[in-house]
Amino acid sequence: MSDNLSIEISNYILDKGTLEELSTSLAAIREQEVTSDTVKEEEVEDAIHFVGFQFGSEEYVIEIHLIQEIIMVGNITPVPHVQEFFEGVINLRGNIVPVINLRLKLEMENKPINNDSRIIIVELGETTVGYLVDEITKVIKLPRKNIEPATSAFGAISEEYMNGIGRLENQEDIVGWLDVYKIIETELEEIAQD
Numbered sequence: 001m002s003d004n005l006s007i008e009i010s011n012y013i014l015d016k017g018t019l020e021e022l023s024t025s026l027a028a029i030r031e032q033e034v035t036s037d038t039v040k041e042e043e044v045e046d047a048i049h050f051v052g053f054q055f056g057s058e059e060y061v062i063e064i065h066l067i068q069e070i071i072m073v074g075n076i077t078p079v080p081h082v083q084e085f086f087e088g089v090i091n092l093r094g095n096i097v098p099v100i101n102l103r104l105k106l107e108m109e110n111k112p113i114n115n116d117s118r119i120i121i122v123e124l125g126e127t128t129v130g131y132l133v134d135e136i137t138k139v140i141k142l143p144r145k146n147i148e149p150a151t152s153a154f155g156a157i158s159e160e161y162m163n164g165i166g167r168l169e170n171q172e173d174i175v176g177w178l179d180v181y182k183i184i185e186t187e188l189e190e191i192a193q194d
Contacts, residue, residue: 046144052137059137060176068121073113087132099130106157122180142166
């Protein structure tokens with residue numbers, strides 16, 4: 001995994017033990033990275049680590065190595081004359097980061113921001129983007145053998161925005177693996193042209 005993996009869970013509410021579970025899981029993943037030289041290569045490559053988040057009753061995931069940090073929703077400064085799914089921008093330690101409301105971008109019904117809402121800060125090449133989500137669930141280690149291509153919509157999200165569908169270890173629960181590049185591909189192209 002990448003040496004620059006830096007995930008920070010800021011000011012997460014401790015109800016349901018979620019912060020402790022996430023912190024423990026992230027620490028375990030970092031420990032695995034440090035000792036990865038001693039792990040057989042095929043063992044490292046047969047699973048992918050994700051951070052899960054909720055949209056209604058569906059759970060979706062983003063690869064953990066793309067995530068810079070997860071923060072509570074604070075002051076989002078609106079930007080005029082932008083598409084509806086752009087919530088605005090935040091100042092993240094001196095860096096201006098655009099925030100995309102994933103519900104609106106993925107053409108789902110909007111939901112008011114509440115205490116469970118979080119912004120997932122993702123690094124996409126040279127661009128840093130914040131994704132507004134309903135709720136962070138957990139860190140998930142998903143064996144590659146349990147991931148299938150997305151051939152149809154998952155929940156309310158079209159397969160064009162999905163990398164795959166993953167079946168958790170219990171073989172009953174499934175998660176949708178979002179393609180975070182595809183979600184803002186058009187916007188990234190416009191940024192690159194400017």
